Amino acid sequence: MRAWRHPDIPVLPGNSEAPRLYDTATEALVLAEPVDVARLYVCGITPYDATHIGHANTYLAFDTLQRVWLDAGYRVHYAQNVTDVDDPLLERATATGVDWRDLAASQVDLFRADMEALDILPPDNYVAVTEVIEEVADAVAQLWDDGLAYAVAVDAAELSDTAGPAESAGSDIYFDIAAAERVAPWRLGDESNLDRAQMLALFAERGGDPDRAGKRDALDPLLWRAARVGEPAWDSRVGAGRPGWHIECSVIALKELGTDFTVQGGGSDLIFPHHDMSGGHAAALSGHPLAGVYSHTGMVAYQGEKMSKSLGNLVLVSALRAGGTDPRAIRLALLAQHYRSDWEWTAAALSAAEARLEAWTRAFGRATDDSNGEPDAAAKADEVVAALRAALVNDLDTPAVLRILDAAAEAGSAEPELVALAIDALLGITL
Structure with missing residues (x-):
């Protein structure tokens, strides 16, 4: 599947360092230092109602991470999936009378347009689940053959007549958590750090089926x-059907990035069950951990509730753009919040971003000396760039970056073109 246009990224004099990121699994800041290439996997959209500000917040956070790696001199290999067949998509297609394939295609096109308008760096591998059905089925067959999966019978009245010859055909196939924990370098909760009661509540809320009869453990996915x-x-080898949610990302990530890649990313609502379970599948398939760092973005609220498709309280990037909002202002509104924080989108936040963009453009958007004849009072551009880099390697502290640039804009700069170049390279905003 094609991604979108890759924006030009200026090269700054000097270099940054590998960033320290908050790792969900260890609950600590850790060095996200690539061994060779910085390998990043970020979970993609289920394509209906794309792209809301919560999506943009997540993909901008990992865009910022990539820019820090690139500024430090690393090559980056980035993979992202599209869950283009799944229950929520099928339900929306049925409710609206649209073919599920057409709905997915239209929303992916909209997502691409929004990401390109926002100058978000595209993945090197942009992979739809429907492109890797055979690989997913082969992975399920491997888990079955290794004794790490089992069948749960389905009412014959529900089944289509295309089950196929496999031993498991006509049954749903589940991952055996207990069996996997005995043989794989993984334990349920390694990433989420949740207790069983918390897991059960979230599993039921986020697409799981803890009450399904015939399962060996309520949490088996x-x-x-x-x-x-x-x-x-x-x-497929395991009978006619379609993949479960978590195994899709495991297979795509292993295929495109291999094991032990640098960072697994996504929104904090994916920590459990999605990332816990996909990490378990990958460890059971490969014998290795999936990633070195698990990084998650906070949730964005609107009108007092977490922004979500189910609630319908969405602020769509496409609607903002259609209303004349500068995509650079959208980026700045998002960058004003720390990527790990939960916060609420407001019109005031966007207005503040638009005012900031205007102030920066006046200060740095032209190659003139804005120090008003007082060089000692002007911000030294190389010091500004060093301060920006220091803030970003400290867990992508973009609010601190914005404060540094606001102060530099107010003081004036003897080299506004270098500051503007840094804003473009590190924040993706061309003045």
């Missing part, structure tokens, strides 16, 4: 859903 009447399905 679905690997493969047997073909149902009226649902899309693919023939």
Whole structure:
């Protein structure tokens, strides 16, 4: 699947360092230092109602991470999926009378346009789940053969007549957590640090089925859903059906990035069950941890509630752009919040970003001496750049970056063109 245009990134004099990121698994700041190439996987969208500000907040955070790595001299290999077949997408397609494939394609196109307008760095591998059905089925078959998966019977009235010859055909296939924990370098909760009661509550809330009869453990996640009447399905080694949610990302990440990659990223609502479970699948398949650092962005609220498709309280990037909002102002409104914080989108936040963009443009957007004849009072551009780098390597502290630039804009700069270059390279904002 094609991604979108890659923006030009200026090269600054000097170099940054590998950043320290908050690691969800260890609950501490750790050095996100690549061994060779910086390898990053960020979970992509389920393509309906794309792209809201919460999406943009997540992808901008990992855009910033990549810019820090690039400024430090590392090469970056970035992969992202698109969950273009899943229950929420199918439900929306049914409710609206649109073919699920057409709905997915239209929303992916909208997402691409929004990401390109925001100058978000595109993934090197942009992979739809429907492009890797065979690889996912092979992974499920491997887990089955290794004794790490089991079948749960489905009511015959629900099944389509294309089950296939596999031993597990006509049944849903589940991951056996207990069996995997005995053989893989993984334990449930390694990443999320949740207790069982917390897990059960979130599992039920976020697509799990803890009350499904026939499961060995209430938390065992679905690997493969047997073909149902009226649902899309693919023939495979494990019978006709379609993938479960978590195994998709495991397979795509292992295929494109290999094991032990640098950072696994996503929104904090993916910590459990999605990232805990996908890490378990990957460890069971490969015998290695999935990633070195697990990094998550905070949730964005609107009108007092977490912004979500289910609630319908979405602020869409496309709607803001259609209303004349400068995408650079959207970036600045997001960068004003620390990527790990939970916060609320407001019109005031956008207005403040627009005012900041205007002030920076006046201060740095032209190659003139803005120090008003007082060089001692002017911000030295090389010191500004050093301060920006120091803030960014400290857990991507973009609010501190904005404060540094506000102060420099107020003081004036003898080299505004260098500051403007840094704003473009590190923050993705061209003045």
